[in-house]
Amino acid sequence: MLFHRAHDVVRTQIGVLRERNETDELAETLFAAGLLHLSPYLGELPGLAFDSALSLWQDRQNRYQSLHPDDPVHAAGPDMPPPSEAAVTAVGYLRDAADLSSGHALGRVLKALAEALSFLAGMREESYDREILLTARQAFDVLDPRRDPLGRLYVLRILHLFGELALPGGLPGLLPVPLSTIRDQQGEHEASCVFAEALTLADEARRRDLQAQLIDAADRELPDLSLDSQRRLRWTSEVHCLADNRLVCVLEPMPVVTVADEVRSLADAEGWSAAERAATLIHVAAHADPSETGNAGRDLIEEARQLAPELFQRRGEAFHYLDAVLAHDMGVQAVESHQPESAARNFASAAFQFGLCRQIDLALAALDAGLGCAHACDSPSADAAAYALVPASVFLRHGTDETVDWKLHDLYQSLTFKLTDTTVNLSVMSGVHQAAKGMGFTSSALRRHAQQRQPKRNRGRGARSPKAVRSPNLPWHRR
Numbered sequence: 001m002l003f004h005r006a007h008d009v010v011r012t013q014i015g016v017l018r019e020r021n022e023t024d025e026l027a028e029t030l031f032a033a034g035l036l037h038l039s040p041y042l043g044e045l046p047g048l049a050f051d052s053a054l055s056l057w058q059d060r061q062n063r064y065q066s067l068h069p070d071d072p073v074h075a076a077g078p079d080m081p082p083p084s085e086a087a088v089t090a091v092g093y094l095r096d097a098a099d100l101s102s103g104h105a106l107g108r109v110l111k112a113l114a115e116a117l118s119f120l121a122g123m124r125e126e127s128y129d130r131e132i133l134l135t136a137r138q139a140f141d142v143l144d145p146r147r148d149p150l151g152r153l154y155v156l157r158i159l160h161l162f163g164e165l166a167l168p169g170g171l172p173g174l175l176p177v178p179l180s181t182i183r184d185q186q187g188e189h190e191a192s193c194v195f196a197e198a199l200t201l202a203d204e205a206r207r208r209d210l211q212a213q214l215i216d217a218a219d220r221e222l223p224d225l226s227l228d229s230q231r232r233l234r235w236t237s238e239v240h241c242l243a244d245n246r247l248v249c250v251l252e253p254m255p256v257v258t259v260a261d262e263v264r265s266l267a268d269a270e271g272w273s274a275a276e277r278a279a280t281l282i283h284v285a286a287h288a289d290p291s292e293t294g295n296a297g298r299d300l301i302e303e304a305r306q307l308a309p310e311l312f313q314r315r316g317e318a319f320h321y322l323d324a325v326l327a328h329d330m331g332v333q334a335v336e337s338h339q340p341e342s343a344a345r346n347f348a349s350a351a352f353q354f355g356l357c358r359q360i361d362l363a364l365a366a367l368d369a370g371l372g373c374a375h376a377c378d379s380p381s382a383d384a385a386a387y388a389l390v391p392a393s394v395f396l397r398h399g400t401d402e403t404v405d406w407k408l409h410d411l412y413q414s415l416t417f418k419l420t421d422t423t424v425n426l427s428v429m430s431g432v433h434q435a436a437k438g439m440g441f442t443s444s445a446l447r448r449h450a451q452q453r454q455p456k457r458n459r460g461r462g463a464r465s466p467k468a469v470r471s472p473n474l475p476w477h478r479r
Contacts, residue, residue: 003080006036023100030097031109037090038116041083087120107143110135111151114158133162145176150190152176153197160205167205171213174198180221189226196230199237208249212241228359235318235357239286242315244279246272254287256296278308286322290330297326317357324353328366335373344373344385352392360396364407367393371411375418383425386415390431412436 010033017026080086094113101109114135117128136158145152153174159165168174175198183191195218202210215238218225225231240249247263263284267277281304288297301323305312312319328350334343347370354363367389374385393408415432419425 003036003040007033010036027097027100027105027109030093030100031105031112034090034093034097034109034112034116037081037086037093038112038119040080041086042115042119084120084123087116087123090116091120103142104144104147107139107141107155108148108151110139111143111148111154114139115154129162132158133164136162137164149175149177149182150194150197153194153201157197157201157204160201167201167207167210171210171217174201174210175217178221179217183222188222188224191222192226192230195222195225196227196233199233203233203237206251208241211237212243215241228361231317231357232321232359235321238315238318239282239322242279242282242311244273244275244311245283246276246280247283249283253289253292254284256284256288256293256300259284259287260296260300274308275311278304278311281307282319282322285326288326290326291333295330298323298330301326320353320357321359324350324357324359324362324366327353328369331366331369331373335369340373340376341381341385344370344377345388347373348388348392351389352395355392355395360404363392363396364404367407367411371414374415379421379423380425382418383428386419387428387431389415390428390435394435409436 010029013029014026014033017029081089091113094109094116097109098106098113114132117132117135120126121128121132136155139151139155140159143152143155156165156167160167175194179191179195182194195214199211199214202208202214215234218234225234246266247259260281263277263280266272267280272280281300285297285300285304288300290297301319305319327346331343331346331350334340334346347366351363351366351370354360354366370385370389370392374382374389377385389411393411396404396408412432412435416429416436419429419432
């Protein structure tokens, strides 16, 4: 309803301004109308694939609407138009605004138009490359980078993707205005958006040096980012840019088990510090492909934690996020291999780790996936799957979001129906009951999860290497 009210006001104002032929204000209003349709869908895209981000946004909206389904606010259907319809409408408004604008204002409109065309291309799975490139070229010529560093960065991303420019050698050439200045003048959210856009550009250019400089700048000037999507983006880059890492990042996939053995041997021979060993193992884990190496990446994270716990105190959220992504990927692999119990365990681990880094939407999505796997299990596998899901779910109860509580209520209710048969596993059912009642279960859940995650290994000896993969000649940072 809020969107419809805002759109009604905008349409009325556009009609009045057209009649009065007030070109400048009409251009600004058309620009605002385009952003009204575009911005709600684009806010959570960084750090996720297009389809995943859109699904996450829709799940969140559905969760909030489910709290009060009879509310008149929801009676007319979804507040926002469907994504493809919103994109088409935004493109129309922004084209009209571009026809009436000039100078820096035109640059801002053209940047938004390029963004809307990219969104429309993703929704329709059609190419708008030619129009996007022409729009970006024109925006680059008129956009003032000091007045709109965020818009400038997006235009640079487009031009770089089309091979029309190379990135500067250092951070000052990428950010004409420091993050601290943007934060003080335009607020923390705008500074966070600039950081995320710059980090995305550096990642697309495979410039780990720029990514490391950006993360260092954020540590000093912007320690708290404003959106989950920006945090995910930072964490994804951070595990490749740790200060004590000794392994140069390479484009090709890594045979993780073999490389980890090389890391240990070289670390012993050269006397690396515990922080250097841990940071390098984390970097190796970031290149893990669970379909090839199974649990090896997660084992390396745990090994690094034991080597340098102080590193986890500083960078813990990035490591939890990496652990969660690897666990989730293993869950997907297990589903494809028709192993629902194993998949449920991995999705539960993913939910737990997502919770530790405060990615509640992703944690709930992982629990949903695990619940589906539990329903696909036969007893006693269903008991084991439910037993894995309960500790991960309990950890989410300490928040203040009512929609999360109702989501967990539905989870416990669904598990209860699944576990109720001619016989009942009282231990598992008791765990579900305690979780549903919220009876101080969190501490025991944490202990049980920690015990389950302790792998039995002897510094990697005896681990199975990936099949038919030769170790590449890897570059190392010499010190």
